[in-house]
Amino acid sequence: MTARLDIKANRTLRKWSHRVQVGRVLWALATPLFRFSPRPCWGWRRGLLRCFGAQVGLGVQIHPSVRITMPWNLEIGPEAGIGDRVILYALGRINIGPRTTISQHAHLCAGSHDLALASRPLVKSPITIGADAWVCADAFVGPGVRIGDQAVLGARAVAMKDVPAAHLGVGNPIQLRRLQ
Template identity: 35%
Template structure:
């Protein structure tokens, strides 16, 4: 391949040059800063640069975002230390998603069959209640199904099925995810009803 002939083709960053510079020199350092640990300031900054972000989003120190104008985040999302959202294309993170420490979301790739190492981009979509564990990597074009888990250090270049736990490089399904809090709530509710019936019976 000839890297001296490399171009980005028709690709565009999606914002004027002045906005890119302002983000690079002002916005990005604020969001990434370890000296400013306040999520509210980081969220405010990302919104000012075009990110769509819901309520109660926690952003830890060291988080990097390539282009905030190509980022959409739902409610109650946690993004851990040193996560890297490399969003040359759109990244959508739905509500109640956890991105743990050092997670890398990669939306860009290259065509190794092309003589000029052609750039290729594709969006990433992480659906509600998913967990991407520490140091995991997600490639371009991947959709993480609702409630899926990609475990510690997992790497995936393909979409993940809902409510399934994946591990390894390349990530393989390990087992179905079972969330038991609903059963606990149902049990507590049943116990409460039984207690009320018992109390009513005594009073009678």
């Protein structure tokens, strides 16, 4: 059951440690160096993310328009691609496997709120996307979701539950079928 919202209690919660708060401020100051870098400067963006604690594999191509909330919660395997205007809302860990593609406008949301408590505290649930997977354009991946190796999440699909390896997930609510 959902508890009645208590905004005052929510505002008094300590959502972030001092270290995380400082990191968020520093990342906000460094973000223009990421966003305004020329498109082919893949190595520059990989290096900048690594400076902020992200684990980024060799050959990763991440576009300058990608929005990343907390890069220290991000792990991207080698040769993965992150398309234009992707949102990586990394309150919890986001792990993206090798050779995986996250297409334009996709949204990976590793955070939510506990609706059972009136104060609505943050819940930081990890997202894991396996190797050789594809999250298609404008798809949404919710907190705590696992997408298996070689799985495909179709365009505009909403994944609030796991997509097994070698499966296609389409629609909202998501429907799963085995890939041939």
